[in-house]
Amino acid sequence: MQGETQARKHRLQGAGLDLALPYLMLAPGLMIVLGVLVYPLWDGLRASAKAYRYGSPVADVGLQNYVRLWSDAQFLNSLWVTVKFVALSVSLEAVLGFALALFCLHEFRGIRLLRTVLIIPMVITPVVVAIVFRLIYASDAGMLTALSEAMGGGAVQILGSPLKAFIGLVVLDVWEWTPLMFLILLAGLQSLPHEPFEAARVDGAGAWRVFADLTFPMMRPVLAVAIVLRTIDAFGTFDQVFVLTRGGPGEATRLISIYGYDTAFKFQQTGYAAALFVTIGLVVLALAFSAIRLLRRVDAS
Amino acid sequence: MMHSSRLTRRSVIKGGLVLALATTALTTLGLPLPARAAGKKVIIGAFADGGLTPFKEKIIPLAKEQGFDIEFLEDEYGVTLEKWFADAHSGAGQYDLYLLDDPWVPQFGAANVLEDLGAGGIDGADKDWIGSMIDMGYWPPQQGPRVKGFENAKPTLICVPFVGDLQTLTYRNDVFTGGAPKTWDEVIAKGKEGVAAGKIKYPVVFRGVSGNPIVTSWYPIFLSFGGSFFDDKWNPIFNSAEGKASADFFVGTMKQNAPSGVVEFDSDQEGAAILGGEAGAIIQYSGNALKADDPAQTKVAGKLDFGVVPKQEKAIAQMGIFIAGVPKSAPNKANSIEFLKWYVSAETQAKLSEAGSIPVKRSAFGIAKPGNRLIPVALQQLDAGALPRPRTPDWAKVEELLGIELNKALQAGSGGGAALDTAAKQVKDYLTTAGYY
Numbered sequence: 001m002q003g004e005t006q007a008r009k010h011r012l013q014g015a016g017l018d019l020a021l022p023y024l025m026l027a028p029g030l031m032i033v034l035g036v037l038v039y040p041l042w043d044g045l046r047a048s049a050k051a052y053r054y055g056s057p058v059a060d061v062g063l064q065n066y067v068r069l070w071s072d073a074q075f076l077n078s079l080w081v082t083v084k085f086v087a088l089s090v091s092l093e094a095v096l097g098f099a100l101a102l103f104c105l106h107e108f109r110g111i112r113l114l115r116t117v118l119i120i121p122m123v124i125t126p127v128v129v130a131i132v133f134r135l136i137y138a139s140d141a142g143m144l145t146a147l148s149e150a151m152g153g154g155a156v157q158i159l160g161s162p163l164k165a166f167i168g169l170v171v172l173d174v175w176e177w178t179p180l181m182f183l184i185l186l187a188g189l190q191s192l193p194h195e196p197f198e199a200a201r202v203d204g205a206g207a208w209r210v211f212a213d214l215t216f217p218m219m220r221p222v223l224a225v226a227i228v229l230r231t232i233d234a235f236g237t238f239d240q241v242f243v244l245t246r247g248g249p250g251e252a253t254r255l256i257s258i259y260g261y262d263t264a265f266k267f268q269q270t271g272y273a274a275a276l277f278v279t280i281g282l283v284v285l286a287l288a289f290s291a292i293r294l295l296r297r298v299d300a301s
Numbered sequence: 302m303m304h305s306s307r308l309t310r311r312s313v314i315k316g317g318l319v320l321a322l323a324t325t326a327l328t329t330l331g332l333p334l335p336a337r338a339a340g341k342k343v344i345i346g347a348f349a350d351g352g353l354t355p356f357k358e359k360i361i362p363l364a365k366e367q368g369f370d371i372e373f374l375e376d377e378y379g380v381t382l383e384k385w386f387a388d389a390h391s392g393a394g395q396y397d398l399y400l401l402d403d404p405w406v407p408q409f410g411a412a413n414v415l416e417d418l419g420a421g422g423i424d425g426a427d428k429d430w431i432g433s434m435i436d437m438g439y440w441p442p443q444q445g446p447r448v449k450g451f452e453n454a455k456p457t458l459i460c461v462p463f464v465g466d467l468q469t470l471t472y473r474n475d476v477f478t479g480g481a482p483k484t485w486d487e488v489i490a491k492g493k494e495g496v497a498a499g500k501i502k503y504p505v506v507f508r509g510v511s512g513n514p515i516v517t518s519w520y521p522i523f524l525s526f527g528g529s530f531f532d533d534k535w536n537p538i539f540n541s542a543e544g545k546a547s548a549d550f551f552v553g554t555m556k557q558n559a560p561s562g563v564v565e566f567d568s569d570q571e572g573a574a575i576l577g578g579e580a581g582a583i584i585q586y587s588g589n590a591l592k593a594d595d596p597a598q599t600k601v602a603g604k605l606d607f608g609v610v611p612k613q614e615k616a617i618a619q620m621g622i623f624i625a626g627v628p629k630s631a632p633n634k635a636n637s638i639e640f641l642k643w644y645v646s647a648e649t650q651a652k653l654s655e656a657g658s659i660p661v662k663r664s665a666f667g668i669a670k671p672g673n674r675l676i677p678v679a680l681q682q683l684d685a686g687a688l689p690r691p692r693t694p695d696w697a698k699v700e701e702l703l704g705i706e707l708n709k710a711l712q713a714g715s716g717g718g719a720a721l722d723t724a725a726k727q728v729k730d731y732l733t734t735a736g737y738y
Contacts, residue, residue, distance in 0.1 A: 053735075054411040054694060055390045068734075139562025140570050160509070160564035160712065246379070248511035249564055250709040265383030267698045268408065 048274035055268050065275035075276060077251050078259040085166070085255060086234040089173040094227055096174065097181025102215075104182070105189050115186070122179040130243035133172045134159075137244070162252030165245055169253050172240055177233075181226050188222030189215070221295055228291040235284050256280055341636045342370045346385055347400040348378040351588030352466050352623065352658070355672065359656035360649070369640050382408070382697070385628075389414035392630040397637040403437045403624045406460050407694040410440025411451065416627040419458040421638040429647060429662045431683060434462040434622055442692040446533045449736055460626040461645055462661035464587075464653075467687045468521050468618035469678050471575060471590050472582040474606045476500050481608020482582065485522070485550065488611050489558055492581040504558040506580035509711050510567045512704035518571075519707055520619045520690070521584050522555070523547040527614035530691050535737045537728045539703070540721035543614070548717025550613075552710040564712050576600065584610055586621060587659055590675050607678040609685045617686035622661070695735055702727045 048065055050057040069075050104115050121129070136143045137158040144156040158164045192215070200210050238257040241247060247254030247262075256276070264273030343364075347353055361371050374396070376384060382405055388395045390412060401409065409415050418438075419425055425435055436443055438460040441451040470481055472488075476495030482488045492504020508514035523539065526547035530539045538544075556563060560574060572589040574580040576599040583589075592598035593605040610618045625644075627637045643649055650665035657672030659679045666680045690696055703724040710720035732738070 054408070054413075055386065056412070138570070139565055140560060140573065155561050157562050157565070160562050162712065242379075246511065248705075248708060249712055250511060250705055262701065265387070266701070267695070268386065 044274045045278060047271050048278050050271040052268065052270040052272075055270070057271065061271070065272045066279065068272065069276060069279060074251070074254075074259060075256075078254050078256045079280075081166070081251070081254055082235065082256040085170060085173070085237070085253075086231055089170050089177070089234055090227060090230045092170070092174045093178045093181045093230060094223065096178045097226070098185050098219075098223070100178070100182045101185035101189055102211075104186055119179040119183055121176045122183075124176070126176065126239040127243055129172065129176050130240040133168070133240075134244055137168050159245060160249055162249055165249055165252050169241060169244060172244065173234065173237065176240075177230060181230060184226040184229075185219065185222060188219055188226075192218050224291060224295040228288055231291075232284050232288060235280065341368045341639070342372065342397075342633050343636050343640045344372045344374065344395070344397045344633070345400060346374050346376070346381070346388075346396040346398065347623075348381040348402070349375045350378065350586075350623075351591055352464055352586060353400070354591060355653065355656035355658035356464060360644070360653055363649070363652060364640065364643070367643055369636070369643075371640075378402075386412070386414075389628040389630060394628070394630040394632045396628060397631040397633045398640070399626050399628065400463055400623045401460065401626055403460075403620070403622050404690045404696045404700075406437060406440060406624060406626070407442075407448075407692050407696065409626055410457075410459050411448070411694040414629055415459040416629055416631070416634060416638070417457050417459065418461055418627065418638065418641065421627075423458065423461055423638070423642060423645065425458040425461075427662075429664050431462070431465060431661055431663055433620060433683070433687060433689065434465055434661050437620075437622060437689050437692075438462060438624060445692060446531065446535055448535070448693055448695075460624040461641055462622050463625040463644070464623040465659040465661040465679065466586050466588075466622050467620040467659070467679060467682055468584050468586055468610060469590065469675065469682050470582060470584055470608045470610050471593060471605055472608060473501060473578075473580075473601065473604055475604050476581045477606075481606065482611050483616075485525070485554075485611045485613055488582050489554060492558060495581045501581045502579040503560050503574065504581045505555055506559050506566070506571045506574040506583050507555065507563065508566050508568060508571050509556075509559075509564040509708065511708040512701050514567050514704070515707045515711065516700045516704045517619065517621070518584070519548065519551045521610050521617065522551050522613075524617035524619065524686075524688060525610060525612045525615055526550070531693075535693070535732055537725040537732075540718070540725040544721055545718030547613075548707065548710065548721050549715070550717070552707070552713070552717040552720070553715055556711055556714050564708065575605070578604075584618070587675060587679070591657060591673060594674075607675050609678070609682050615686055616682075617688055618682050620687045620689045695732065698731055699728050702731065 047057070049060060049062055051059045051061045051065075100118060104111060104118070135141075137156075139145055139155045139157045139160060142156065142158075144158065148154065148156045158168045196214050196218075197210060200214055205213070236257055237255055238261065241253055241255050241258050242261075245253045247258045260273050260276045260280070263269050263276060357373060361373060364371050382402075385396065385399045385401070386408065387393070389399075389409060399409075425438065427435075435458075438458050439456040440459050441447045441454050441456055443456045447454075472481060473495065476498075477487075477491050482491060489504055492501070495501045496504060507518035509518070523544055526543045528539055528541060528544040528547055530537070532538050560566070560570075560579070562570075566574075568585075568588065571580075571583060571585070572592075575583045575585070576589060576592055578599075578601040590607060593607075594602055596602040599605065609616050625641060627634060627641070631637055645661065647662055647664045650660040650662040651668050654660045654665040654668050654676055655670065655672045657676075659676055660666060666676060671677065691699075693699070703721075706720040706724040706727075707717070710716045
């Protein structure tokens with residue numbers, strides 16, 4: 001009788017532990033996520049519904065901050081600059097990254113070294129990259145000016161012209177982040193099955209036919225993931241602009257991240273800045289969801 | 302008999318709990334707590350600027366002789382305001398003393414995060430202060446318009462002037478052979494002669510980058526043309542006829558006589574242009590001016606002289622002093638105030654003047670051997686006229702709006718007056734939203 005009770009007790013304890021153990025194991029991670037992710041997000045949402053003066057909340061304003069954004073010419077300009085920047089940079093990075101990945105798929109002498117060299121830009125700290133590009137672009141002592149003057153030309157003014165500064169920023173981003181595209185796409189290409197390609201070769205398909213009918217369609221999911229990841233990342237670009245142009249000349253390179261940073265920290269409009277970042281977060285989320293849905297539709301078809 | 306030790310869930314949980322408790326106990330009890338500042342420790346936060354070099358090189362060692370243990374933490378100008386404001390507002394207590402740029406005083410004052418230094422025993426009424434400098438340490442300001450919410454508040458001394466920086470003219474004495482040019486027309490005309498003679502490449506140089514840099518460069522021209530920024534109700538009036546004339550002159554004539562890339566110039570580039578011997582004249586703060594006699598830092602040592610800023614109507618410069626505030630969260634508050642009392646004493650200010658920095662007490666201008674020939678010129682400029690920027694906590698935003706429009710006009714090389722109209726409307730809209738009217 002006593003043995004039976006003991007056995008039941010052990011069974012119960014075992015069942016209880018079985019139930020509790022996963023939660024106990026999850027608890028530390030969950031606490032960290034709550035503390036560093038969920039709470040700040042919640043606090044940001046709360047702040048976005050308040051008006052701040054001199055660093056402190058002074059009134060609840062509901063959705064007014066969100067409404068005000070759409071009549072703020074500076075916000076709209078920053079949003080437009082960001083959209084242009086992301087679209088141009090990510091497109092170029094995707095095309096170049098794909099081209100490089102296709103090239104580096106071939107095995108030849110020195111290919112391992114080439115693959116390593118190609119990913120170097122993305123491992124350099126973004127601030128350092130921006131400083132180096134500043135030294136290249138500067139009109140007074142920049143490398144491009146020195147080169148131009150050596151060839152009989154004048155000072156190259158990249159950072160003083162809105163269009164050139166914007167293009168200069170895109171070039172920096174493409175230089176730094178094409179390697180990420182290259183790496184993801186190379187891994188995707190290397191994981192493709194060989195059989196369809198061998199069959200196509202037997203059927204006498206040319207390089208373009210193979211690319212258009214096999215490589216590209218099969219790579220579409222990988223390409224979509226790479227583009228979504230880079231797009232989300234590019235929306236948050238900050239350090240390079242902060243060092244290179246601070247958003248100028250005028251507002252030509254003022255990305256939403258710079259405007260949000262200035263609004264929050266320099267102008268101390270914490271609530272308004274929170275509304276701005278929540279809005280941008282939602283825009284990026286919507287983009288990501290659309291891309292994923294598109295991807296699923298492509299897969300299904 | 303073989304003894305088998307099985308790893309059970311219970312033993313894992315028990316072991317984990319014991320480990321967690323032991324780690325907590327060790328970290329909270331067994332290990333020493335982070336060392337807190339003791340004695341006369343003072344942690345000073347400053348932004349990197351050549352104007353503080355004499356303080357760092359000559360005054361900090363003197364402070365150490367007085368028993369102060371100074372920790373001097375420098376940051377880039379562009380990040381200090383937000384960093385220190387967050388420190389003060391959150392009560393983090395990372396600093397004992399901030400060396401602020403004076404337009405930031407209203408932001409810190411309105412947020413009520415700085416100590417009352419008058420209550421700490423620093424005498425703001427001491428006649429030896431340069432009046433316009435000590436005035437900048439009060440919040441709300443003793444003179445001029447006040448922002449809403451502070452109309453009836455008693456002015457409190459929350460900051461004390463630290464280095465008396467202000468704009469003066471630096472010019473090439475081999476180009477302007479008759480001494481400092483008195484008017485802007487003279488600057489341009491003689492500068493062009495210097496270019497023709499091959500002595501310099503450009504008559505003038507200035508900062509053209511959006512925001513604070515371009516506004517700082519335009520401001521003395523604006524003042525010298527007779528412009529005023531706000532009326533006593535905070536209405537922007539900088540787009541008056543005088544203001545527009547100054548902006549047109551700045552983005553037109555000045556640009557045509559400056560390096561071609563001036564739109565992207567900040568203090569590094571303008572400093573390189575004057576110290577490298579390419580530019581004929583510049584209006585600048587003391588940071589680069591202090592390098593004018595050092596052959597290691599300039600190619601034209603001996604050829605750079607200082608003067609009062611040129612005038613159109615008046616010879617007025619912008620004041621932009623380093624000003625010290627003690628956060629309420631300072632870990633070594635008493636030491637900071639004691640340090641400030643020592644630092645602003647007539648004796649220490651005389652040492653600062655000897656070290657080559659512009660002092661904040663009038664008596665220190667009169668010492669027998671000031672350490673830099675800029676110092677007497679700075680006093681001349683103070684007497685001729687030097688004005689601070691408007692005392693509003695929203696100056697950063699105002700400067701940003703104006704700076705963007707001025708920069709756009711500078712890119713175009715024309716339309717300065719129209720840029721001021723656009724900026725005035727934007728400023729008015731912004732201040733309306735901020736509840737100024």
